[in-house]
Amino acid sequence: MNCEATQLQIGADPQASNDVLEAHLLSCARxxxxxxxxxxxxxxxxxxxxxxxxxxxxxxNGVELRRPAAQSAGAAVSRRLGRSRxxxxxxxxxxxVTIGLVFWSTQSQPALATAVVEHMALEPDSWNQRxxxxxxxxxxxxxxxxxxxxxxxxxxxxxxxxCWFRGxxxxxxxxxxxxxxxxxxxxxxxxxxREQRFEESGYTGLLLPVQGGTLAVLAREQSxxxxxxxxxxxxxxxxxxxxxxxS
Amino acid sequence: MAGLSPFEHTxxxxxxELLRFALWLARDRQTAEDVVQEAMLRxxxxxxxxxxxxxxxxxLLTIVRREHARLYERKRHPTTDIDGLISLEDPALxxxxxxxxxxxxxxxxxxxxxxxxxxxMQVLGGxxxxxxxxxxxxxxxxxxxxxxxxxxxxxxxCGVAAAAGDAP
Numbered sequence: 001m002n003c004e005a006t007q008l009q010i011g012a013d014p015q016a017s018n019d020v021l022e023a024h025l026l027s028c029a030r031x032x033x034x035x036x037x038x039x040x041x042x043x044x045x046x047x048x049x050x051x052x053x054x055x056x057x058x059x060x061n062g063v064e065l066r067r068p069a070a071q072s073a074g075a076a077v078s079r080r081l082g083r084s085r086x087x088x089x090x091x092x093x094x095x096x097v098t099i100g101l102v103f104w105s106t107q108s109q110p111a112l113a114t115a116v117v118e119h120m121a122l123e124p125d126s127w128n129q130r131x132x133x134x135x136x137x138x139x140x141x142x143x144x145x146x147x148x149x150x151x152x153x154x155x156x157x158x159x160x161x162x163c164w165f166r167g168x169x170x171x172x173x174x175x176x177x178x179x180x181x182x183x184x185x186x187x188x189x190x191x192x193x194r195e196q197r198f199e200e201s202g203y204t205g206l207l208l209p210v211q212g213g214t215l216a217v218l219a220r221e222q223s224x225x226x227x228x229x230x231x232x233x234x235x236x237x238x239x240x241x242x243x244x245x246x247s
Numbered sequence: 248m249a250g251l252s253p254f255e256h257t258x259x260x261x262x263x264e265l266l267r268f269a270l271w272l273a274r275d276r277q278t279a280e281d282v283v284q285e286a287m288l289r290x291x292x293x294x295x296x297x298x299x300x301x302x303x304x305x306x307l308l309t310i311v312r313r314e315h316a317r318l319y320e321r322k323r324h325p326t327t328d329i330d331g332l333i334s335l336e337d338p339a340l341x342x343x344x345x346x347x348x349x350x351x352x353x354x355x356x357x358x359x360x361x362x363x364x365x366x367x368m369q370v371l372g373g374x375x376x377x378x379x380x381x382x383x384x385x386x387x388x389x390x391x392x393x394x395x396x397x398x399x400x401x402x403x404x405c406g407v408a409a410a411a412g413d414a415p
Contacts, residue, residue, distance in 0.1 A: 011395035048351040049371045051267050137277035
């Protein structure tokens with residue numbers, strides 16, 4: 001083994017050891033020094049890579065976790081049940097779905113507002129962000145849902161995350177306004193028939209119908225954002241959102 | 248995290264490590280969070296495939312690495328603004344008390360993907376060169392060369408003169 005091969009091995013894997021390598025090192029001070037320096041460098045690289053990261057969000061997004069859990073449980077139940085019982089179950093489910101659809105057609109707006117408010121509990125740190133979100137990160141979140149946002153019109157986006165919400169990924173944004181942070185959920189394919197205002201669990205918000213979906217805009221009741229300011233922020237976001245971007 | 252299964256608790260405990268690994272691959276905190284979230288979901292779905300408890304960590308890191316690769320194949324991300332990343336993207340990458348460490352972190356972030364990825368897999372992930380070769384679909388010789396060159400670049404930046412000449 002010559003010096004070039006030895007140093008390639010050391011440079012590629014400083015902790016590696018074998019008889020051939022050790023034999024060369026015993027007779028070569030230059031390669032021994034190279035190994036010492038490279039191992040020291042590797043210790044620094046390891047320290048550099050071990051970033052002290054604070055999580056931006058909970059370890060598990062509970063909503064995200066419930067999706068496969070439900071699917072998995074359903075699959076397990078199906079396997080266990082006989083065919084006739086499965087048909088009976090299917091009929092029951094169909095009936096429940098029919099009832100649910102009827103109920104939904106009259107009650108969907110409050111249910112949507114409640115779901116939006118419940119989602120807020122999963123992202124408490126979103127309200128505390130101050131730094132603008134890098135454009136590349138915002139683009140990623142929006143593209144995933146096929147949505148475009150005119151950032152200059154919407155205001156300063158300080159939080160952007162793609163969240164699993166009622167069966168699809170939706171952009172969860174926080175826009176900084178003069179009165180404080182306002183959260184925006186861009187809900188593609190969620191339909192509300194008219195503008196709806198809600199106050200629930202410490203939040204005040206609006207559901208705005210737009211072509212292709214609904215915008216949920218909300219603020220914390222304790223913030224300095226009153227109804228007029230919330231409406232102004234909502235209108236700015238409304239102008240800035242385009243649901244027709246390719247995903 | 249009430250109501251989580253033992254597997255989910257274990258996953259949650261490993262999440263910071265997975266996030267750190269993903270961040271060095273993606274160089275973007277939001278993307279890294281996305282990658283880890285997807286990877287944890289995939290791991291949760293595929294937990295039946297895991298037969299040995301000691302294989303959990305490398306299994307998860309592999310899922311994270313594949314999820315990152317999958318995302319990049321699909322999305323074709325724009326070039327990352329490294330200076331912006333260091334100063335804004337994540338407090339952990341902002342200036343620490345150790346200037347040399349800061350410079351080294353910046354240097355690692357600036358390494359080309361082909362060099363940074365195997366280095367992160369080896370040093371942070373604990374993968375062998377053969378495992379890296381298999382995972383990256385490269386020959387082991389190519390992995391050795393990339394790792395050598397990655398360290399060579401970092402040696403230059405850290406002011407350590409290379410004992411040998413050019414990389415093989």
